[in-house]
Amino acid sequence: MKDLQEILAIARQVAWGAADILKSYYHGTAKDPNLNVQYQQNEPVTVADVAVSQYILEELQAALGNEDFGYISEETYKSRRDTQPDNPPWVWIIDPLDGTRDFIDKTGDYAVHIALVQETRPVLAVVAVPEAEKLYYATKGGGTFVETHNGSIPLQLSSNKQVKDLIVVVSRSHRNERLNHLLKNLPCQNQKAVGSVGCKIAAILEQQADVYISLSNKTAPKDWDIAAPELILTEAGGKFTHFDGTFLQYNTGDISQWGGLLASNSQYHEVLCKEAEKVLAELSN
Structure with missing residues (x-):
């Protein structure tokens, strides 16, 4: 090879x-x-x-x-x-x-x-x-x-914003009630609408946004939506994980990326993951 x-x-x-x-x-x-x-x-x-x-x-x-x-x-x-x-x-x-x-x-x-x-x-x-x-x-x-x-x-990503000033990049079309509820209850309320996961991650790399969240509903993003954007973000110093902090897995036989995924410039990544888990736990009670 x-x-x-x-x-x-x-x-x-x-x-x-x-x-x-x-x-x-x-x-x-x-x-x-x-x-x-x-x-x-x-x-x-x-x-x-x-x-x-x-x-x-x-x-x-x-x-x-x-x-x-x-x-x-x-x-x-x-x-x-x-x-x-x-x-x-x-x-x-x-x-x-x-x-x-x-x-x-x-x-x-x-x-x-x-x-x-x-x-x-x-x-x-x-x-x-x-x-x-x-x-x-x-x-x-x-x-x-x-x-x-x-x-x-x-x-190389860098940021020194306060958590409330972070900009969350959101989808124009792939929205659901749980995701909308989650976004409304995060400590950062600035949003920027961008299509394509690749363009969302490019916005973070260009420092026009700081965070991207995916929350599956009846469908989930597929391996091909996420695999390339994940690596270009993480190699620039960002993070892209499940809400529980575990890495995404590809080529597993299931092409869907279920659950909650959070991509960020790495600042407040763990804080936002924990906050997302908390909001969703309260919603299901």
């Missing part, structure tokens, strides 16, 4: 290519710009999702092959499950278009997620934000960088 830096270079190149394809659909310059929106389990899927998924899988497999890696992509997960061994030790977890609703609604908050997971934890991640023309990337123990067309610079 190639070394991690070689693999990262390939993943970055593929992510930039994927971003260009998405922008062509987003701005109506694709050969056929009709998005042909379909709904699966109440979630929209467009021809852009499918085209970019196919592009990423073909490019990664052409460069790296199938022998060393499994592949889990949002658009092909169901159809590919039977064609690869269960839980291979190295697996690519891919979201070709995170934030499809925002893509359709033209908010600009959409991203490409590509993560490489070893066993159950991410070791390499790329998150491209096409409309910002930025690509965030990280390797385990190697730090986080942001790449533009002018080159790359390292990112």
Whole structure:
């Protein structure tokens, strides 16, 4: 197998290519710009999702092959499950278009997620934000960088706010009563609406926000929503855990990330996790 830096270079190149394809659909310059929106389990899927998924899988497999890696992509997960061994030790977890609703609604908050997971934890991640023309990337123990067309610079989070001044980045569409109740009862009440988990975590990396909370209801975020954003946040000094402080696990056979998840710039992370558990415990009494 190639070394991690070689693999990262390939993943970055593929992510930039994927971003260009998405922008062509987003701005109506694709050969056929009709998005042909379909709904699966109440979630929209467009021809852009499918085209970019196919592009990423073909490019990664052409460069790296199938022998060393499994592949889990949002658009092909169901159809590919039977064609690869269960839980291979190295697996690519891919979201070709995170934030499809925002893509359709033209908010600009959409991203490409590509993560490489070893066993159950991410070791390499790329998150491209096409409309910002930025690509965030990280390797385990190697730090986080942001790449533009002018080159790359390292990112390191820092914050000296008081807890009440923290900004919580929230979803425009994925909301439920328990989450709304939790958000209303946290010590930080400043909120910023951003689509796509990748764009939410980018907002924390860019220090435009400090905290992101996910609370599953009938559905939960999937591995491909979280794996790449988690690593780019934690390698920049942030934290991304369950409310009880345990790490997230990927490639476990269950692609859903159930329960409460909290991502932050690490300041007050444990305080907010404990507060979230307390609020939810009171709600269920």
